[in-house]
Amino acid sequence: MALLDIRQRAGYLFLVVTLGHVLLISAQVNSRSGVPLLEAVTFGIFSEAQRGLSTATSSVARLWSGYIALRGIKTENEALRRQLGAAQVAMQEQRALADRSRNLEQLLGLRDRSNLRTLAAEVIAGGATPDFRTVTIDRGTVDGLRRDMAVIAPAGVIGRVVVPSVRAAKVQLLIDRNAAAGALIERSRSQGVVVGTGDNRLRMDYVSEVSDVAVGDLVVTSGIDGIYPKGYPIGQVESVERSGGGYRRIIVRPAADFSAIEEVLVVLTPSPAREVEGSE
Secondary structure (H helix, E strand, O other): OHHHHHHHHHHHHHHHHHHHHHHHHHHHOEOOOOOEHHHHHHHHHHHHHHHHHHHHHHHHHHHHHHHHHHHHHHHHHHHHHHHHHHHHHHHHHHHHHHHHHHHHHHHHHHHHHOOOOEEEEEEEEEOOOOOOOEEEEOOOHHHOOOOOOEEEEOOEEEEEEEEEOOOOEEEEEOOOOOOEEEEEEOOOOOEEEEEEOOOOOEEEEOOEOOOOOOOOOEEEEOOOOOOOOOOOEEEEEEEEEEEEOOEEEEEEEEOOOOOOOOEEEEEOOOOHHHHHHHHO
């Protein structure tokens, strides 16, 4: 065993000495470029290691930069979406404001054209059931409203006040099946009564078969009912048929769009017919 150990040690010593000679010779021997061979080999090994480390570092840096960039783009997109949403809301608000300004301008024009004392009101609620076509306005008895006061709009007749309270009032629309108004054909002056049908049409009753009525004729208030002032548009004749009994069946398309009422005028001035009744 001692002899084997001596041989192993001698072998190791021989390898160390041989490696030392090789390194010494490499340090003294130059490569073709004039650089010592040992330095060239050592540089090659370290340069490859540096190249690998640099490549790995660059890859990690690119991945990190890409991640940061994606996070930045995501944050920017979210901010742009919020800005776009805010701009769309602002545009809708401006459009609504412009529409309301236009409606109010038309309402003021109607008030200036008429010789009636009126009060502007805003619709704040619709009817709870389609069987009774009503709206609620934001004016009441504290503003001078009374039952059976006419309600009009730039397009035409809307209805009448039926239930006034202190600060609000219920308005029965003319298209309600229980509503009615004295009317006449503007062109021929043929008179009758316009009644609601419950939907978006009106019916003109009690017009004689011999009366001059044609499709497209304008129907206006006659003022004989004591509620609506004379001469305000109700609608246009849509169809004319003979119904028997000496009368015609006339369907009238309303002048006002009852599904889009926002602002109205309440007529505070009593009609001439009501003034006569009051004097009696």
